[in-house]
Amino acid sequence: xxxxxxxxxxxxxxxxxxxxxxxxxxxxxxxxxxxxxxxxxxxxxxxxxxxxxxxxxxxxxxxxxxxxxxxxxxxxxxxxxxxxxxxxxxxxxxxxxxxxxxxxxxxxxxxxxxxxxxxxxx
Numbered sequence: 795x796x797x798x799x800x801x802x803x804x805x806x807x808x809x810x811x812x813x814x815x816x817x818x819x820x821x822x823x824x825x826x827x828x829x830x831x832x833x834x835x836x837x838x839x840x841x842x843x844x845x846x847x848x849x850x851x852x853x854x855x856x857x858x859x860x861x862x863x864x865x866x867x868x869x870x871x872x873x874x875x876x877x878x879x880x881x882x883x884x885x886x887x888x889x890x891x892x893x894x895x896x897x898x899x900x901x902x903x904x905x906x907x908x909x910x911x912x913x914x915x916x
Contacts, residue, residue, distance in 0.1 A: 816893040819900075821866040821873035824892055827900060828864065828875065834913035836903075843913070855879060875902065 819827055832843045836855070843853040851862040862879040867889060876889040890903030890911070898915040 816895045816901075818872065819875075819892045819894055821868065823894075824866050824873065824875050827894060828892070830915060832900070832913040832915060834911070837910050841913075851877065851879065853879075 817823075828845050829847055830845060832841075832845065832853075834841050834843075839856045841853065841855050843851055845851050845864060849863050849865060851864050853860060860879050862877060862885070864878070865876045867874050867876050869889075872891055874889040875892045876887055878885055878887040888903060892900055892902035892911075893909075894900055900913045901909040901911055903910040
């Protein structure tokens with residue numbers, strides 16, 4: 795009985811990481827998943843975005859109105875979402891991989907395994 799219980803526990807432990815892992819988005823999935831209105835943060839700064847199918851982005855970063863563009867690029871390690879955001883503070887392009895957590899949350903731009911971008915639909 796103890797062996798059976800230990801075996802079942804081992805199987806559950808090995809199966810759980812894959813079952814609980816969030817989905818890394820491919821370029822095609824990114825193009826569909828990112829469209830719409832989002833709120834969230836970049837690092838610790840508040841962010842709201844309206845991402846459109848024509849490659850345009852508008853929103854607010856730290857309360858400052860901003861506009862920009864987005865694109866998906868293939869990199870050696872996988873597909874990345876690139877966002878260029880122009881505001882009073884200048885413009886900068888950041889690229890990183892994206893992950894989907896459930897149906898309404900996207901995160902990514904990992905640094906040392908921790909996401910710098912969190913977006914929630916709406």
